[in-house]
Amino acid sequence: MARIGRTAWVIADGWIPPGSTGDDPSLISHEAACMLNANEVPATVNFSVFFSDRDPIGPIELTIPARRILHQNLETLPGAPISRGTDYCVLIESDEPIVVQHTRLDSRQAANALMTTIAFPCD
Amino acid sequence: MARIGRTAWVIADGWIPPGSTGDDPSLISHEAACMLNANEVPATVNFSVFFSDRDPIGPIELTIPARRILHQNLETLPGAPISRGTDYCVLIESDEPIVVQHTRLDSRQAANALMTTIAFPCD
């Protein structure tokens, strides 16, 4: 199989909406980094989170098993408290090629809004 | 004509919303892989679907006729039951260059939400 993906990705518009509408847990406002590891080996993935007014935090290490996906909620990165309503960017570096897509669900008003983009591949 | 497209594409944020609002069939929540085959010959396209907790399924083969498009609903890939409300990723491989765009319509709440991105070209 051809190499599926890249090893460095950026999400530039990080902002977790500070409120939500409705009781359904899947309708809580959130942002996710959705990742595919199509390789036959696990991928070790490191997140660095950048801000407008302070030094970046990280790297925060996650593992995606071989031939598995991980849709990572960006509010719950281990050890990296990203406050809601804060501008941030994320650099995602992996030892194996992966693909990253960024999605936000915003349910602050009475109907949810969605946005998505393939993240930017840096290598 | 120049080569229009690529032969391997990834959609990383697959998730079919589990509910819908309204009676219009076109407003049922869904995800689609929208594909263009601008070539003078048919394209044989293979879908592999990856999950967080089990082995990938596929390949699932579809054909796009010469100089035609296919907007494929991802819930109705032949032989590949993707449950609603399940995280997944899709790898799309074609023997001829194609272009792939990923779109989700989410009508769980009382007004629909949309998101789209050109998929990630891997070759």
Place this chain on the structure above:
Amino acid sequence: MARIGRTAWVIADGWIPPGSTGDDPSLISHEAACMLNANEVPATVNFSVFFSDRDPIGPIELTIPARRILHQNLETLPGAPISRGTDYCVLIESDEPIVVQHTRLDSRQAANALMTTIAFPCD
């Protein structure tokens, strides 16, 4: 100035919503190909529209003046009747480099939905 853009672009998820909500003309459901010509000379741009069940139509020629933009409503391409509620793809070829972004506004339900993506550059 460096070369700004490319000469062949694809929009793969074309679909103009068949209805709209509200009286504001800017809230009528529509799709647009938003284009920048940053060059010192006009760009001659040709649109070809592909369908699932019939031969493509076009090329439809437009001109973008030097150092100007054109946000082209895809329903009103001259001589190319794209029906609402029809799946289509668009190939945009230009004699000068341009940049193309695809956007849909869907106001069928009581609040509008938006989606956008940079189109796919083929050259």
Place this chain on the structure above:
Amino acid sequence: MARIGRTAWVIADGWIPPGSTGDDPSLISHEAACMLNANEVPATVNFSVFFSDRDPIGPIELTIPARRILHQNLETLPGAPISRGTDYCVLIESDEPIVVQHTRLDSRQAANALMTTIAFPCD
């Protein structure tokens, strides 16, 4: 660290919605260019704004400090009055590599709509 980003980017669908719903300042309709400067040095960033019917304006210079982000509201670029409800495109040139993501929030109707895309890298 590898080079993170590029030095010329285009946003092709610029349009700031002319109205908003609700009292929350973060729900005012707006467009943003969300940028990451992952470098160890500041990035000097120049915005040029293109229109359909007049000459471009700019460059408008901003600085992003080293290892910082800037989510720039496009309505408040210094010295560049972009009217709401006007079609425009933006060329962003930087002396250091950056990553740019374009986002619009449209709250004209009773629930907000969102759209985003990684901008187009020109170099």
